[in-house]
Amino acid sequence: MASKPVKLVIKPRGRTIKKLPDETTTYLQGSTADLYQRIAAESGISVHRLRLTKGSDGSHVPNAKDFTVERTGLRSDSVVYVKDLGPQIAWRTVFIIEYLGPLLIHPLFYFLRPYLYKHAPAEPSYLQFLSCVMLTLHFAKREFETVFVHRFSSATMPARNIFKNSAHYWALGGANIAYWIYSPTAPTAAPSNPLITYLAIALFVVGELGNLNTHYVLRNLRSTGGTERGIPRGLGFDLVTCPNYMFEALAWIGIWLASWSLSTGLFVVVAVGQMALWAKKKERRYRNEFGDKYQKKRFAMLPGLF
Structure with missing residues (x-):
């Protein structure tokens, strides 16, 4: 069951994403696929163009329905870098x-x-x-x-x-x-x-x-x-x-x-x-x-x- 929502700090990596928000909210027990969908919707680009990495160690955050946000090690106020992979x-x-x-x-x-x-x-x-x-x-x-x-x-x-x-x-x-x-x-x-x-x-x-x-x-x-x-x-x-x-x-x-x-x-x-x-x-x-x-x-x- 979803817990209390947490705030993540969003920063761009590479090419500019015009509508990329400065932060977003998610649930630790929610899937990373949901996190991708949320950032894609807020940014106005296809989810398939996004690649997320942790700000703490640069490790990749997978876009997976069976992988929780908590499992990645992200916590409240963690930094997530968002890269636009370009046309797919x-x-x-x-x-x-x-x-x-x-x-x-x-x-x-x-x-x-x-x-x-x-x-x-x-x-x-x-x-x-x-x-x-x-x-x-x-x-x-x-x-x-x-x-x-x-x-x-x-x-x-x-x-x-x-x-x-x-x-x-x-x-x-x-x-x-x-x-x-x-x-x-x-x-x-x-x-x-x-x-x-x-x-x-x-x-x-x-x-x-x-x-x-x-x-x-x-x-x-x-x-x-x-x-x-x-x-x-x-x-x-x-x-x-x-x-x-x-x-x-x-x-x-x-x-x-x-x-x-x-x-x-x-x-x-x-x-x-x-x-x-x-x-x-x-x-x-x-x-x-x-x-x-x-x-x-x-x-x-x-x-x-x-």
């Missing part, structure tokens, strides 16, 4: 835009081959067909998960980041891979080796299905619209912290074996490297957040390797 864009929108690029680029290159390359045969090779199918299915699955599966802990991100994030997928995963693998001189234009091709398909299928299963496990840890976290369990979680990244890597190795292209290999190296950093960060967060309740993992992403 929804994470779901970001993901849709990112994956849309390669989802369109690969079929376009595949079907426009005779017009894009000199001396390109009318019919693509089997490996070019297989590569196009794999890549299209992969990014179509990503779009499906974005719309129907993922539940995001953060609603938005800075709008300016959409260009950086999209460049990775549109340029590196889309145009750069597509230009080389659909060329009549590419390794994919040569006859396929059945053993390597079957291995590529097997890795791709196992990787994609395992990744999808992991995303459903992670989805079920969070209620609709909630930001709560839980300890995931299930296929792959006994081996590594982030089996979704492990299965993603398997799927991309399958795509690389099918295309046998340096451009695909470059994307795999960059993507796996980035996922490895995310996996290490998530392992640290699980240990800090759940303590002894969490079974610490020796490997964050790839068993025996990382």
Whole structure:
């Protein structure tokens, strides 16, 4: 039950917020999400643009329904710094835009081959067909998960980041891979080796299905619209912290074996490297957040390797 209201001193950090009040009131037993909503309403800007930090130690005040103001250590007359993060864009929108690029680029290159390359045969090779199918299915699955599966802990991100994030997928995963693998001189234009091709398909299928299963496990840890976290369990979680990244890597190795292209290999190296950093960060967060309740993992992403 809410206790007596307390006064917090509000100060700006960074860019000016014209209507930012000098102080606000809240309840210690109230949620920090309510505090964010109150300051946003008083300031006249979107709550998603705000970042609150404690004046005493600079620690972040989370925007969470299940996190009380008292838990942050704020008390009456405590100073709270408010930062305007600038224009924001929804994470779901970001993901849709990112994956849309390669989802369109690969079929376009595949079907426009005779017009894009000199001396390109009318019919693509089997490996070019297989590569196009794999890549299209992969990014179509990503779009499906974005719309129907993922539940995001953060609603938005800075709008300016959409260009950086999209460049990775549109340029590196889309145009750069597509230009080389659909060329009549590419390794994919040569006859396929059945053993390597079957291995590529097997890795791709196992990787994609395992990744999808992991995303459903992670989805079920969070209620609709909630930001709560839980300890995931299930296929792959006994081996590594982030089996979704492990299965993603398997799927991309399958795509690389099918295309046998340096451009695909470059994307795999960059993507796996980035996922490895995310996996290490998530392992640290699980240990800090759940303590002894969490079974610490020796490997964050790839068993025996990382």
